[in-house]
Amino acid sequence: MSGVLRASQASDWRQPSPENMLYMQLDAGQVVFELAPDFAPAHIENLGKLIANRYFDGLAIIRSQDNYVVQWGDPYAGTASARSPGSAGNALDAEFSRSAEGLAFTKIDSMDAYADEVGFSSGFPAGRDLSGERTWLTHCYGMLGVGRGNSPQSGSGAELYVVTGHAPRHLDRNVTLIGRVISGMELLSTLPRGTSPLGFYASPAEHVRIRSMRIGSDVPINEQMQIELLRTDTESFRDLVEARRYRAEEWFVDPVERIEICNIPLPGRTLN
Amino acid sequence: MSGVLRASQASDWRQPSPENMLYMQLDAGQVVFELAPDFAPAHIENLGKLIANRYFDGLAIIRSQDNYVVQWGDPYAGTASARSPGSAGNALDAEFSRSAEGLAFTKIDSMDAYADEVGFSSGFPAGRDLSGERTWLTHCYGMLGVGRGNSPQSGSGAELYVVTGHAPRHLDRNVTLIGRVISGMELLSTLPRGTSPLGFYASPAEHVRIRSMRIGSDVPINEQMQIELLRTDTESFRDLVEARRYRAEEWFVDPVERIEICNIPLPGRTLN
Numbered sequence: 381m382s383g384v385l386r387a388s389q390a391s392d393w394r395q396p397s398p399e400n401m402l403y404m405q406l407d408a409g410q411v412v413f414e415l416a417p418d419f420a421p422a423h424i425e426n427l428g429k430l431i432a433n434r435y436f437d438g439l440a441i442i443r444s445q446d447n448y449v450v451q452w453g454d455p456y457a458g459t460a461s462a463r464s465p466g467s468a469g470n471a472l473d474a475e476f477s478r479s480a481e482g483l484a485f486t487k488i489d490s491m492d493a494y495a496d497e498v499g500f501s502s503g504f505p506a507g508r509d510l511s512g513e514r515t516w517l518t519h520c521y522g523m524l525g526v527g528r529g530n531s532p533q534s535g536s537g538a539e540l541y542v543v544t545g546h547a548p549r550h551l552d553r554n555v556t557l558i559g560r561v562i563s564g565m566e567l568l569s570t571l572p573r574g575t576s577p578l579g580f581y582a583s584p585a586e587h588v589r590i591r592s593m594r595i596g597s598d599v600p601i602n603e604q605m606q607i608e609l610l611r612t613d614t615e616s617f618r619d620l621v622e623a624r625r626y627r628a629e630e631w632f633v634d635p636v637e638r639i640e641i642c643n644i645p646l647p648g649r650t651l652n
Numbered sequence: 653m654s655g656v657l658r659a660s661q662a663s664d665w666r667q668p669s670p671e672n673m674l675y676m677q678l679d680a681g682q683v684v685f686e687l688a689p690d691f692a693p694a695h696i697e698n699l700g701k702l703i704a705n706r707y708f709d710g711l712a713i714i715r716s717q718d719n720y721v722v723q724w725g726d727p728y729a730g731t732a733s734a735r736s737p738g739s740a741g742n743a744l745d746a747e748f749s750r751s752a753e754g755l756a757f758t759k760i761d762s763m764d765a766y767a768d769e770v771g772f773s774s775g776f777p778a779g780r781d782l783s784g785e786r787t788w789l790t791h792c793y794g795m796l797g798v799g800r801g802n803s804p805q806s807g808s809g810a811e812l813y814v815v816t817g818h819a820p821r822h823l824d825r826n827v828t829l830i831g832r833v834i835s836g837m838e839l840l841s842t843l844p845r846g847t848s849p850l851g852f853y854a855s856p857a858e859h860v861r862i863r864s865m866r867i868g869s870d871v872p873i874n875e876q877m878q879i880e881l882l883r884t885d886t887e888s889f890r891d892l893v894e895a896r897r898y899r900a901e902e903w904f905v906d907p908v909e910r911i912e913i914c915n916i917p918l919p920g921r922t923l924n
Contacts, residue, residue, distance in 0.1 A: 446838045447793050476905070491763045493912035521719050521818045532905050545841075546793045546818050546914050550899060553906045566718045566845040569817075573838040627822060633748070633804050634825045640765035642818050 384620045385610070385647060392616040393608040393649070394503070401596030401605070402431075402524075402559065406441075407589055411564035412605050413524050418483060418502045419517050420475040420558040423526050427537035427558065429468035431593050435538065439463070440587035444571040445579025447545030451527060453538050455587060465538055474532040475556045477516035480508055485515065486613050488621060490639050494518070494549040498641040500612035504560060505641050507552060517557035520547045520642035524559040544569045547642040562607060562648055606651035620647070656892045657882070657919060664888040665880040665921070666775070673868030673877070674699075674796075674831065676708075679861060683836035684877050685796050690755060690774045691789050692747040692830040695798050699809035699830065701740035703865050707810065711735070712859035716843040717851025719817030723799060725810050727859060737810055746804040747828045749788035752780055757787065758885050760893060762911050766790070766821040770913040772884035776832060777913050779824060789829035792819045792914035796831040816841045819914040834920055835877060878923035892919070 402413040417424050430436065436452075443451035454463045485508060487499040495507030498518065505518045517523065520543065527539030535556055542561060561568070571588060574581040581587055596604055610617055625639040674685040689696050702708065708724075715723035726735045757780060759771040767779030770790065777790045789795065792815065799811030807828055814833060833840070843860060846853040853859055868876055882889055897911040 446841055474905070491765050493763050493765070493915075494908075494910045530902050548915065549912065550896070550908045550910075550915065554904055554908075569718055570842050570844055572842055624822070630802050632826055633746070636766075636822045636826075638766050638822070640821065643765075643820065643822065 381620055381623050381645070381647075384616060384623050387619075388610065388614075388616040392611055392614045394611050395606070395608050396562070396596075398596035398599070398604060400559075402427075403592075403594045403596060403599055403605075404436075404564075405591040405593075406567055407591065409564055409567050411567050412562050412607070413559045414503070414562050414609070415559040416502060416504050416517060416557070419478055419504070419506075420526075420556050422472050423475055423535065423537050423556050423558050426468050426472055427526075428595055430465055430537055431595055432598075433466035433468065434592075435463060435465060435468070436590050436593040439590050441568075441571065441590065442574075442587055443541075443578065443580045444544070444573050446573045448543075448548060448579065449541040450544055450568045450571055451539060451541040452588075452590060453527065453540065455584060457538070465536065468536065468538075470536045470538065471531070471533050472536055474535070476532070476553045477514045480512050480515040483515060484613060486617070488639065488641060488644065490641060492641060494552055500617075503609055503612050503646070505644070507641075516553050518547070518641055519543050519549050519551045519557065520560075521545070522561040522565050523557050524561065525551070526556045526558055528555060542568050549642075560646075562609065563605060563650070608649050608651060610647045612646070620645075653892055653895050653917070653919075656888060656895050659891075660882065660886075660888040664883055664886045666883050667878070667880055668834070668868075670868035670871070670876060672831075674703075675864075675866045675868060675871055675877075677863040677865075678713075678839055679863065681836055681839050683839050684834050684879070685831045686775070686834050686881070687796075687831040688774060688776050688789060688829070691750055691776070691778075692798075692828050694744050695747055695807065695809050695828050695830050698740050698744055699798075700867055702737055702809055703867055704870075705738035705740065706864075707735060707737060707740070708862050708865040711862050713840075713843065713862065714846075714859055715813075715850065715852045716816070716845050718845045720815075720820060720851065721813040722816055722840045722843055723811060723813040724860075724862060725799065725812065727856060729810070737808065740808065740810075742808045742810065743803070743805050744808055746807070748804070748825045749786045752784050752787040755787060756885055758889070760911065760913060760916065762913060764913060766824055772889075775881060775884050775918070777916070779913075788825050790819070790913055791815050791821050791823045791829065792832075793817070794833040794837050795829050796833065797823070798828045798830055800827060814840050821914075832918075834879060834881065835922070880921050880923060882919045884918070892917075
């Protein structure tokens with residue numbers, strides 16, 4: 381893989397646009413996400429309103445379930461002390477999947493347990509049905525989603541989660557994914573696991589404070605992360621996938637010859 | 653799933669035998685493993701010799717790579733200060749797979765990216781080739797393996813690793829798996845990630861001390877963990893798999909109707 385990256389050209393890389401980047405400040409450091417407006421425009425717009433209202437600042441990570449997810453939002457949601465979403469909606473129509481039309485898809489040749497076809501769109505792992513009519517983001521490690529209640533229209537972006545374990549792909553098409561972690565994942569994945577059911581923290585003292593959440597374009601330019609991500613619609617990326625499918629490294633006795641969508645790395649390189 | 657467990661009979665459960673259990677004491681608590689002698693008898697025998705020699709006591713976890721593995725052994729392996737393995741061998745023949753003959757296999761109906769067939773043998777997730785001649789353990793979350801160098805005959809059990817991220821199934825049939833974590837996984841999965849290449853800790857100060865490793869039958873009876881694991885060759889387990897394949901919970905909009913080998917929980921219940 382390192383050979384593929386060394387051979388890549390400048391044009392194989394892209395800088396995510398600041399309005400599609402999300403910065404979460406924790407006491408321990410910064411987690412940065414890239415958002416996927418091609419898949420969840422309404423949820424991302426609503427999240428933007430929440431963030432503009434400083435909704436998350438001072439809220440907390442309230443759940444860390446081993447081999448599953450971390451989740452954050454208002455610990456007092458649903459009580460009289462709940463924070464107001466301001467102008468943001470609190471129940472959006474689901475964006476679990478979208479029409480495949482008009483969205484480029486780099487198909488990966490793989491047997492997949494959960495989707496007829498898998499590949500990448502707009503730099504994110506995605507599934508498609510056999511007819512090629514619908515496409516959706518897949519719950520790989522590091523993906524960012526919007527928590528919801530039992531109603532499919534109950535998500536708003538006020539509760540967010542990140543996959544921290546083996547891909548829970550059974551969630552695909554059941555909940556709206558809106559992006560993925562591109563930096564700082566270890567700050568989420570190493571959080572102590574909560575001891576209450578579903579990994580919720582048992583007491584407020586365990587909550588992990590969120591200092592702030594900001595959309596990249598609202599972050600002062602000298603504090604914006606300068607990062608480039610390998611485009612997934614390039615020859616270099618195809619070469620990378622094949623280098624992971626056929627393992628030529630001396631260590632491998634069996635060259636594998638197989639690949640799975642959530643085992644394909646999405647390389648980034650920081651510039652500052 | 654909880655309904656399936658409630659409906660289970662006493663005969664659906666088994667207690668792992670103490671000689672197939674492995675206890676690792678860290679300062680933060682205890683990690684317990686079940687070993688898989690049906691798959692890696694020589695490695696497990698050799699590991700038993702290392703443990704009988706107290707090889708691991710005072711050694712350390714030296715690596716934690718995000719979304720991959722933690723690894724432990726002698727930080728000074730390969731140097732003049734290396735600890736002696738005593739009577740244990742230091743380079744065993746590979747046990748990457750074994751003959752499928754004589755080993756019961758509960759097949760799971762699933763499309764799998766890495767194996768022709770998947771299922772469970774002796775309570776562990778396993779793959780098989782289409783001819784049904786060979787079978788091997790699969791690198792699901794929590795699986796325990798034996799590190800090796802470039803030679804397939806370079807593993808001994810003196811370096812061990814546990815999968816702490818999305819299943820790195822490309823390692824299947826390339827390295828010897830010997831068991832899995834059945835308790836205390838969060839002590840490994842939340843370890844700080846190492847900042848050197850491959851997640852190795854950058855300095856000895858970061859090493860996580862191993863107080864001791866013991867085979868269960870050498871642990872005083874009153875300190876042995878009393879745990880039962882759901883048998884994977886029972887109707888109850890088949891019911892559990894189907895309950896995870898077809899999600900009947902109200903929350904699910906799409907019932908999924910699919911399952912993947914590393915997304916099937918292996919329930920345990922502690923008795924003490």
